[in-house]
Amino acid sequence: MDLFDNLALGFGVAFTFQNLIYAFIGCLLGTLIGVLPGVGPVATIAMLLPATYALPPVAALIMLAGIYYGAQYGGSTTAILVNLPGEASSVVTMIDGYQMARKGRAGPALAAAGMGSFFAGCVGTLILAAFAAPLTEVAFKFGPAEYFSLMVLGLIGAVVLASGSLIKAVGMIVLGLLMGLIGTDVNSGVARYSFDIPELTDGIGFIVIAMGVFGYGEIISNLSKPDEEREVFTAKVTGLMPTAEDFKNMLPAVLRGTSLGSALGILPGGGALLAAFAAYTIEKKTKVKPGELPFGQGNIRGVAAPESANNAASQTSFIPLLTLGIPPNAVMALMVGAMTIHNIQPGPQVMTSNPELFWGLIASMWIGNAMLIILNLPLIGIWIKLLSVPYRWLFPAIVLFCAIGVYSTNNNTWDIWMVAMFGVIGYVFIKLGMEPAPLLLGFILGPMMEENLRRAMLLSRGDWSVFVTRPLSATLLGMALLLLIIVALPSIKSKREEAFVEE
């Protein structure tokens, strides 16, 4: 079996001392930022990108990936014990998890989240390994027209599935695409929108945008809200093991959460947050057995299902990135950046040209999941202590690390001025209810889209119908259109808006 050979290669890479260390650092940092409310994976990965310059590409990607799925584990701890979402994707875990903690069952709730995540992570990794090869085959058949259509589908999918106001999110994408075009045009060498500023001819760094908008913008918005009352259930975490009854209830919920999460992770715009919401909604629709607590009052299924789903999704969302080179969400957009920093062009060729990177990364995810369950369950006490760190110590540190991070990308203070500007812009976005994630996706895809559009039109000699006459391209565009139509249907529209209001 090819798959086993490949996985063996992957484990060979992942099990080297250096890569194990970086996987561990990634998972540790991921758990840390997951536990701390107000620090998200996007800002953290952006902050750490410059630090990975010195590392070999495999180690860098292993570490960054660890941060992403590690954050999904850590987020549940805060949700259960403090009733704050440590991570956006843990919002629904709060509902039942916190109630369990109040009833003195914080231990089983944490265990349900941890075990569910571990199971889901393993399944997600297997799916990633199994699907990668066939999807890559398909991707090699893609010409520029297909790539352009795929990006359209990806961007449309991202907003349809993952945001409130559809038209505003589409606007954010277009804005991102435009911002991605700033800088020297690769075809003609013309410096576009650079206003004769030499630094702008290289374009705006995506690290600058990610840190300014996701890091600073959010800190400013967090600080403008009054301090929330925190009630931490620290003393009550005794007895981690769930009862046999709990296990019986958990198991189907974990299975449902895992399958739903794996499926949603692959879709553009999917990822952890959406998966957790969908999984909780489905659990709520299933029958509550006699003797089982209703949802919202500490039902263990309400913890197990969304936590499994968000972890499964965070693994499978690597599939479109690694096979097609298209990032399905903001974190994956940063991974594209990380790969380009290390001179790896994301896309189907990664698997053939850098097999040790491709399979090493996948294998490291399984190892990382194993590390995380150890980090999160037996060592839970350490994380609980961390929760008592007040935000007024955290945000100066975050601002500082952001500033150091952007400076070190180019050793140039120009980037520091730019990140300040994007911090202001990010805060304006938050105030106006504009979501920044589609912007980042558009920004990353902008130059790629233009390049593929140009090539496709050059090949077709200016005939726009090429996008609908080539069957693969037409199918992709058709899917994008279908998504838009489905969302615009009145009955679905109202349901969808309802779902986002719940956030």
Next chain:
Amino acid sequence: MIIKSQKDFFSGLLYAVVGSGFAIGATTYKIGTSARMGPGFFPMLLGVILAIIGVYIMFKAMVVKTPNGDKIGSWAWKPLFFIIAGNLLFGILLGGLPSVGVPAMGLIVAIFGTTIVVSLAGETFKIKEVLILATILSIASYCAFVLLLNLQFPVWPTFITG
């Protein structure tokens, strides 16, 4: 006309202005034909799309009623100012401003300056606590970035190290 959704109206306005800005800017580059696109083609296309989206959102914001007017709410000027100021100060202290003769003070001074200014953004400010935090952050940054990762920073003021 009364604005029915403040948030939407102003985001629409933002799209419309930025979109037309990009489209107008694109006219200064070669547009080309669809078979041979110049550097202005794609930005022109996107700029026009963004402007249309913006106008549509503005229109909708004036027509479609929202339950509470979707107010933007007050701006958090204090955190906004101190976070951004702290960030700018970091750049000035670390690299200096050669054009106006501000010398580079290096990483450690920059960390102290930034931590103090940024901390002012919070609700409580205790100078003792902030100084301890700054000391911890300096030691941690020096160890992590300079010693461990070997990133190139001016650590001390230029007039001391020369």
